[in-house]
Amino acid sequence: MKAAIYTRISDARDDDTAGVRRQEQDCRKLISDKDWDLVDVYCDNNKSATTGFRPEYRRLLEDVRAGEIDVLVAWASDRLYRRTTDLEELVTVLGSVQVVTVRSGDVDLSTADGKTVARLLGAIAQGEVEKRGERVARAARQRAEEGRFGGGTRRFGYTASMEALIEVEAAAIEWAYARILAGGSLREISREWEARGLVGPKGVVITPGVARTILLRPANAGLSVYKGEVVGKSTAPVIVDELTFRQARALLTDPRRRQSPDDGRRTLLSGVLDCGVCGAPVRAHNRSRQRNGKARTGYGCSKSRCVTRSRDRLDEAITELILEYLIKHRVLYRKAPRTASLAAQRASTEAETLRKRLADLAALAGAGELAPQDFAAAARVTRERLAEAESRVTRLAGTPATSRLIKSSDIREAWTTSSLRVRRAIVREVVESITLPVGTPGKFVMTGTTIQWRFRDRDVREDAA
Ligand SMILES: [Zn+2]
Known part of the structure; x- marks a missing residue:
C-alpha cells in the first residue's frame, strides 16, 4: 500500500x-x-x-x-x-x-x-x-473595550503600537480639526499636509478623502471603537478633545457636505431654510434658462414648491440681517460660545456616563447576571439616551467661524473677504432656522420671514446667573 x-x-x-x-x-x-x-x-x-x-x-x-x-x-x-x-x-x-x-x-x-x-x-x-x-x-x-489597539496598519499621527504620538503628524491633525471647525475644506487640508511634507503610512500623498478618514478616527479623541460603536476610552495619547472631535465629525458627516463637495455649487442658505407652508426643507435649485440667457437660480420648498425665492435676493437680505444682528449683539455673541461650550461639556460628560453604563450592562449580561431580554430593554433605553446626549454635544458646539468674524474690527469687511464655505459656517452658527412664508408673485418681500437665532439673551443671562 x-x-x-x-x-x-x-x-x-x-x-x-x-x-x-x-x-x-x-x-x-x-x-x-x-x-x-x-x-x-x-x-x-x-x-x-x-x-x-x-x-x-x-x-x-x-x-x-x-x-x-x-x-x-x-x-x-x-x-x-x-x-x-x-x-x-x-x-x-x-x-x-x-x-x-x-x-x-x-x-x-x-x-x-x-x-x-x-x-x-x-x-x-x-x-x-x-x-x-x-x-x-x-x-x-x-481589546477595544479596554482601549487597547487592535493591530493593523500604523495610524497617521501615531506610532505603530499606538503608544506614542508622532509629533509633526499629530500637530497637523490638530490644525486640521481647527480648520474644519472654522469652515475649511478637506482639499485645503490635503494641500497643507502635502506642503508640510507629510505622507500617509504607506508613503503616498494624503488625498482629501483619506484626510477625512483620518479626521473621523475616534482614537484621535481618545475614544475606543469596535465595529463603529464607541465602547470606551482608548489608552492611546489624545490629539484633540472629544468635543472638538464630535463637532468636526458632525460637519464632515453632514449629508449636505457630501452632496455638494464643490464650493461653486453650494449655496449660502441651504440647510437652514424651512417652508412656512408645509414645514419641509427649502433647497436651492437651478431653474431653466431665461430669455436673457442667464440661468435663474432660486430656493424652493423641496416637497411641493409651495414657497420659492430668488436666490441672490434672499442671500443678500439674510446676509444683511445676520450682519446687523452680529454688530448689534457683538458683546452678547462673544459670550455665547462659552455658554454653548459649558452646556456641551455637560452633555459630553453625560454621554460618557451612559457609555460606561452600556459597558456595565454588557458585562452583567455576559456574566449571566442579567437575563438577555432585560439586557436588551435596558440597553435600548441607554442607547437612546446616549444618542440624544451625543447629538446635544454636536448641537451645542462652539462657534469658531463666528468668533473669528466678530474679532475683526470691521465685521462687514471681514464677511466680504470670507469664502462661501466660511460664510456658510457662520450662518449655521448664528441661525437655527429661517422660515419662509408664501411669497408674492413677481415681487421679493421679506415680510413674514422669521429667523430663529441660535442664541438668545436669555441663554446668556442664565449662564451668568
Ligand atoms: Zn412646502
Missing part, C-alpha cells in the same frame, strides 16, 4: 513547526504499524483550512488523481477538511483512496457509511471553526 501523509497546522506562530512535526511523527508511526510504504509527506504550515490557500494540499490532490497514492494518513480529519464543501471535493478526487486518521479513526470515502462519518466529522470541525471565530471576535471586542 502506497501511503501519503498530510499535515497542517493553522496557528503556528514564528514558523514554529513543532506542531506539524508532532502530527507527522504520529502519522509515521501509524504507517509503520500497518506496514505500509510511505510515498511522500505533504505539509501546509500556518494555513487555515477555512480561508487560507494550501499549496501542498493541492499537490496532494494532484498526486491522488495520478493514482500514486492508495491510502492517505492525517492526524485528524479536520486537518484535511473543515467545511463540508471541502469534503465533497475530497470524496470526488479520492474515490477509492482510503483515509486514515490518527485521532478520529478510519474514514472510508468509498462507502456510503464512510462518507456519512466523514460528513459528521466535518460538521464537528465546522462547529469548531465557528466557535474559534466567536472567540477571536470576543477578544477583539474586549
